[in-house]
Amino acid sequence: MADQAKELEKTKGVANVEVRRRWDKEEYRRKALEREERRHQPAVKRKFEKDETGVLTSVPMLKGRTDKAVTRSIEKDVGKSYMVNPEGDGAEKGGYYCKHCDRSYMDSTSYLDHLNSRMHQAAIGSSMMVKKSTEEEVKSRFKLHITKKLEAVNNGKDDSNSAQKYSFAERVKKLEEEELEIKERQREAKKRKKEAKEQMKKEAENAFTDEEAMAAMGFGSFGAKK
Ligand SMILES: [Zn+2]
Incomplete structure (x- = not known):
């Protein structure tokens, strides 16, 4: 039994030596030299x-x-x-x-x-x-992407929000209309404010020239004899 085990041990060792990798030193030396050469190239x-x-x-x-x-x-x-x-x-x-x-x-x-x-x-x-891009280049780039997007929408390949699936042109138009509406409202508000201001000014002037009011305020009349 002991001899058998000994024998097995021996063959194991031998097999191990056979399996061990043999390094091709010449090959690796050549590769290393090549690498060094590459590294030192200007x-x-x-x-x-x-x-x-x-x-x-x-x-x-x-x-x-x-x-x-x-x-x-x-x-x-x-x-x-x-x-x-x-x-x-x-x-x-x-x-x-x-x-x-x-x-x-x-x-x-x-x-x-x-x-x-x-x-x-x-x-x-x-x-x-x-x-540096020129203005024309930027514009043409935008155009390209708009046409691409439109094509995607028309082919039903657009995966963006379905609420936005109407045409790009329509969307732009709607935005422009909204903007106009806001501007119109702002203009009206400004106009109303101006009118109110003028009204107040007028009233103040009227009050000032109103002799009764002046008398009430205790000014009397300047120079004018009653
Ligand atoms: Zn690189």
Whole structure:
């Protein structure tokens, strides 16, 4: 019995040694060297051109995120966090990997923060400057959203409050009418106030010129002989 157990122990140990991972040291040395090399590469300097007045002309302005896959991956895993191996090579780090900056993030929030960071924007060749919109651009944007909304309402896809489901134009018209009504009421109130004031003034004047009233107040008449 004892011999059998001893034998079992022996094979166990042998099997264990066989299963143990053998590290390919050469492979990892190569990866480490590559990583070091990447780290010491100088950052790419962007050149901004200026016109004769010194105004920047070729600034790559900050743009909205257009990579649908990135947006989807962020929205899909909100609130989840991943294990990240900082020693990993490239995407092997796991988690949310940014190929431009060779960094990994554990969750969507920190990844999003990174995407919006100056460092990341610089890596993809963008400045943090935002293009100023003209009045026309703002107007056309409004128009676009109004038509979109109208389409949604007409197709019955609008999920907003059912009480608001009449057309946008109607709503605007109603608001304008209400505004006019309020203004009209205010104007009338002002007019009434003015009239009342004038009435009071008139009465006061009448009272002042009324000799009886003056006598009653003990003024008598000035200069006028009775
Ligand atoms: Zn990045």
